[in-house]
Amino acid sequence: MTIRLLPAAAALSLLLASAACGDSSGGPSSPAGNDGRGPVTVATGKDLTQTVQRLVAAWNDGHPKERVRLVELPEDGDQARQQLVQNMQIKSDAYDVVRLDAVWTAEFAARRWILPLPDGLVDASSFVPAALETGKYRGRLYAAPWLTGTGVLYYREDLLAKAGVKSPPKTWAELRDACAKVRRTADGEGVDCYAGQYGKYEGLTVNYSEAVQSAGGEVFDSSGRPRVNTPQAKAGLRFLVDAFENGTIPQKAITFKEEEGRRAFQEGHLVFHRNWAYAYALAAEKDGSKVAGKFGVAPIPGEGGPGSGTLGGNNLAVSAFSKHQATARDFIAHIVGPAVQHEYGRAQSFPLSLAALYGDPEMIKRYPYLPVLRQGMDKARPRPVVVRYNEVSAAVQEHVTAALTGRKPVDRAAEDLQKALAALAD
Incomplete structure (x- = not known):
């Protein structure tokens, strides 16, 4: 469900080339006899x-012979991916439409698990350009962009005001200073400063990558070479390590995923929280949140100014093993179309892929964070388009966790990670 969405640079072309397969047009054709109509199952998040x-x-009311059934995948992104991979490896037709993290497109397309979408099925010009690119592999659209966005900073407006802090922080130093001032007030006593996602899962890869980018570094350069042992990249990792050591980030956050952090912020235990836009509507609920009406949203901070987030997103693709692919394609076109996206956008705060929503006055009134989010998306970087992305992410998680828990100094962790990523790029 949530968008979990490692930024970095360009594709690791050698990996893509070695794993790519398909017809001369860049993708597999629909398996014979599978382009039919009928009920479909959509594998999605919670x-x-x-x-x-x-x-x-x-949809079901209007399509009684082509009804859609939702199957919810695990909330944990790594577990969700594993369930989809296992399904595809046995060529199961259990799922007709699959909801993919934007970074999975290359792997699923290269392994012929999903099919390219026909030209004209969706209006490509209607989407946020960066979101559209996450659904492409080798120049063809395999997955229609549905949800998109980047990490944003949630902050307690009320606590900052009482501490005399007039605006949310743009730098890490300003963030630490604001927390110190809040903690000196009666209402800020005992409130932790900041948290993101630091459990050993995909969210840690995202948060590490954002820290690297926000210090002026990059995880991979434009040629697909890892660059995690540069001074800038090590400064990003050092910010996270120091934040755990000096209490800017509480020790308990070492296990935080999106929901643990959201609940901590929502229950009033954090001054600042990095999360995706989905958390906005939940934190604003008057009956379920202690911070409703008391918080704002800003771009994430960086070392010397506003930071650079990770471009996240979830896209919809047609399983190559579906027996009802015509219906599956029609449902995807329906769900990402303007009418349904507007309806979806009015009902919840997931950032959607339709560009027009970010300038819609009604939407901005409902979700004031939208201009901030679009601003952040303009500075965000995508995760690498690599077939072996899961191994890249696992390597990041292993060595960054070692640094955050004090098992390795920053320089050693960066050096070891550089070697691990270089081996995956060979």
């Missing part, structure tokens, strides 16, 4: 807001 259920119910 629908916390129940909005997708309502959208599916509306």
